[in-house]
Amino acid sequence: MSEILSSEVVIVGGGVIGAATAYFLCKEGAEVMVIEADDLASGASGACDGFVSLQTKMPGVHLAMALESARLFPSLAEDLEVNIEYNPCGGLMLATSQEQMKELRARAKALKSGGLEVEMLSPAELKEYLPEVGKGIKGGSFCPQDAQVNPISLTLGLAQKAQEMGATILRGCQVENIVVTNNRVREVHTTAGNIHSRRVVCAAGIGSNQIGKMIIVDVPVLPQRGQILVTEQRDPILKCLVSGAEYLGTKANIPELLPTDEEAAKLGLGFTAEQTASGNVLLGSTREFVGFDSNTTPEAMNAIARNAMRFLPWVEDLDVIRSFAGLRPCSPDGLPILGTVKGVKGFYLATGHSGDGVCLAPITGKLLSELVLDGETSLDIEPFSLYRFK
């Protein structure tokens, strides 16, 4: 403990957001230290699916940010030494009622005016993307810009590249306190010793509230549990991402798209499916507020499997080999919390991505790097300010 540690920037959290922030800061030559309480991608980044979904974003700043992020993925895929399994496969959102079709159509219009390519498909037109769908499917919307990625590889790849550029990554290191004097961050006290630093980025996901308390700032991030099933490996059977309109309903809290079944509503059930590069199909998912409990439950596993069969009847023939749950850092309005805090210079928030962390990681990392080093960002992040909630 006698060694005195110091770093130009300290990033709290070794998830995809922390890793992306480290990567972009290192690209600019900054000296970076990442502090991770457990291990890289041990939280939500390692317990999610690989959706890089643009059509689920809210038209406006949210979509604009996602579009910027999507543009960064191909160059990351090239630059990182780890294969992040980036696949610009497109994404399909299916409707099970005419009401949902109507809502998707209205949204498609708004998304299009925000610069996204979205196409409405009839049940007959769906066949081009999905040869076999459930009888109750009334059509859907297709977004060719949707993509998939391996979130764990993405996190590890970003961290590894950052490390190669000089970043230090402390695993199994917990932040105990953040010392602020004269309205500026000065030191981060950790289980590995005290670190002198004038700049601290909080990318702690569901731990952000606890980190915020250290500088007496309330960061309104709550853990939201998402459960996912993993099937056996199969030859390619899904050409694109697939989701149900209810997934968007529970995600963005759109009343017209919420599940009508009582149990499904309680679980925040929304259908998602993707086939990973290794051939497993990930079936999702739930949105539950159950504190920090990251266990899977038999009720949700059953509900997810049954729900998936409504959309893709053939999943009945797939064996489920595993289930897992992740805790998404959820903000009150489902949008990330980015930027500085009042009264404490050198403290930056990059959290609350509410299930969009993987999709928004590249742009978040880039914007945070700009904010920390230049004090201004290439995209206006004011709408994501912590103070929008007050």
Added chain:
Amino acid sequence: MALPAYECPMVVVGAGPAGLCAALEAAEAGIRALVMDENERGGGQLYKQIHRFFGSRHHGAGKRGFEIAAEMVEGCERAGVEIRLSSAVLGCFPGGELLVDGPEGVYLLRPQATVLATGAAERCFPFAGWTLPGVMGAGAAQTLLNVHGVLPGKRVLMVGAGNVGLIVAYQLLQAGAEVAGVVEAERGSRGYEVHLQRVRREGVPVYFRHRLLAAEGDEGVEAALVESVDEGRVRRFRVDALCLAVGLVPQAELAAMRGCRIAYADELGGFLPWHDREMRTSVPGVYVAGDAAGVEEASVAMDEGRLAAVAAAEDLGALDGARAAAKRKELLARLEGLRGGPTASHIRRARARLNAG
């Protein structure tokens, strides 16, 4: 849409020697246990054992494994124990629920007591060619032979000269296969001398201080490369099957999922659910027995199953303290006897370490 759920006093996962004995002991205490097993037949690994067992009369000495299995299954039937076969326990959730996939469909069990007697899995290690058809665990070869009546290969190399490797090598010979050799990295066999001599008498060479390097072949195993540890000389065996008998690993997944503390004991197969002498895990209401509690022998598994049931019955109030203590004393004494020999000194050491914390 909701899963059907059933309450029950006790569920035993695994219908091997440990699980069946746990159910029998529970029945004696007046608890009707439900035994779940993913296989089509009860008896666990005993079912495929055609050799005679050693041990004491309590454990069916002198009988063949499948006979012991049949007797235990019949005993359970007489005692009113329900054994649900082809029923896989998929998960053990924090609330204690067990998720079952059986012929009736998928359902939940909510037991007051759970005995995990899930047995062990064959250990494997990676080497060049290890995914070729024809490479298999010795236990898998034994299942093919004794349960399905299928010869795993015409000419087989056995890796590992412990009891499993030696017994399966001999059974391969009995079934008409040629055994090219038994390869063992150590200086001697950990198995019983009688099994070693029987294989040698049949003219099968046993190569001590040799290790497997690779399996070769296009569509399946065609040859195995084996190296002498001391001389470095590499020998090529033309074989069409390669059996690995390099140990067993406790199947601790359900216990881990339930949140039971996991301990490590190399001598007992590796990671296993921590448990006290009475087979209680760190989670109240969850007990462990048999190879899942550390790889030993079938007779140990039987008595551990009974011990686990005594603890469960006592905790459920079906056995009073004095009767439980008396039963436990007898079972622990028997286990001490089973673990008494000089070849079990490493087991005794590991057990002492485990019990100490």
